[in-house]
Amino acid sequence: MPEPGFFKTATFGGFDKKSVLYYIDTLNENFQNTEKEYQEKLEGFGKAQESQLAHIRSLEAQLAEQNAKLETVAAQLEQEREVARQAQEQISQLEAQNRTLEKQLSDGAREIEIQLERNRQLQFRAESLDYKSKKYDEISNQIGDTIIEARQNADHIVAAAHTQAQEIAMAAQQRMNSFYSELGSFKGDASRLRKSIEEILFVLNDRIDVMQEVVGQVEKRFSPEELSLIYTQEEPQPFETPADQAGYLGGNTDANMEH
Structure with missing residues (x-):
């Protein structure tokens, strides 16, 4: 290959x-x-x-x-x-x-100590009082008769004082009754005096009304229009006599007061 x-x-x-x-x-x-x-x-x-x-x-x-x-x-x-x-x-x-x-416990412990001290003092006082009580018993046995006699005298004094108090109370009651009687008489006099004053005031009010009416007539009679220089032959008119319960000014007031 x-x-x-x-x-x-x-x-x-x-x-x-x-x-x-x-x-x-x-x-x-x-x-x-x-x-x-x-x-x-x-x-x-x-x-x-x-x-x-x-x-x-x-x-x-x-x-x-x-x-x-x-x-x-x-x-x-x-x-x-x-x-x-x-x-x-x-x-x-x-x-x-x-x-x-802890504070409460401490305070409680201190309070317990205080209470113990108080208890000790109270116990001492109790013993002292017990001793004094025995002495008082001895003295009371010695003066027992004197105390009995003093009690009897005290009973007599109390009875006498009670009797005297009853007499004083009765006298005071009589004085109060007399005072109430005088007070009732004074109320009656005051009521009558008040009625008399009201009547006098009523008469005085009527007289004042009469005086005001007379003054009005005088002012009307001697007005400036009528005091002009024109000579007139008119006859003077008499004052009108007011009809009232008090009478006119200078009238009899005793009858009115009796009325």
Whole structure:
């Protein structure tokens, strides 16, 4: 088999046809082999790429899952932080309550000490009073007769005071009765005085009305029109006597008052 690229020459000039065809077939075969090899490589690359893409998708899915888990963990962490904050607040409140209880306990202990001291003092006073009571019993036994006599004298004094109080109450009752009698008489006098004042005011009002009517007649009688310089022979007209219960000015008022 001749080597590729070297052709046999023919007897009558030119190249050998078989050699040329063989060379072409060899080139075609090599090309097909190379193409097949490259195609296999491309298929291998495609499969590798698909495998890589699948792996990338798997990694992306895992990454998304991890992100979701991370978000869940972050939310849980935030909840834990909130719980921790609330727990810290509760701890602070409990510490404040603990301090308050400690103060109350301290105050209670101090109060207990004070009460114990008071109890001791009261016990001492009770013992002292018991001692004094015994002394008083001894003294009371000695002055028992004196107390009995004093009680009898006190009963007599109370009885006398009761009798004197009854006498004073009776005298006060009599004075009150006399006062009520004088008060009734004063009311009657006041009523009569009020009636007299009302009658006097009634008469005075009537007299004032009469005076006003007389003044009106005088003003009418001596008006500026009638005081002209023209001489007239008219006779002066007497004043009219007003008819009323009080009488005219200067009349008798006793009869009106009696009326």
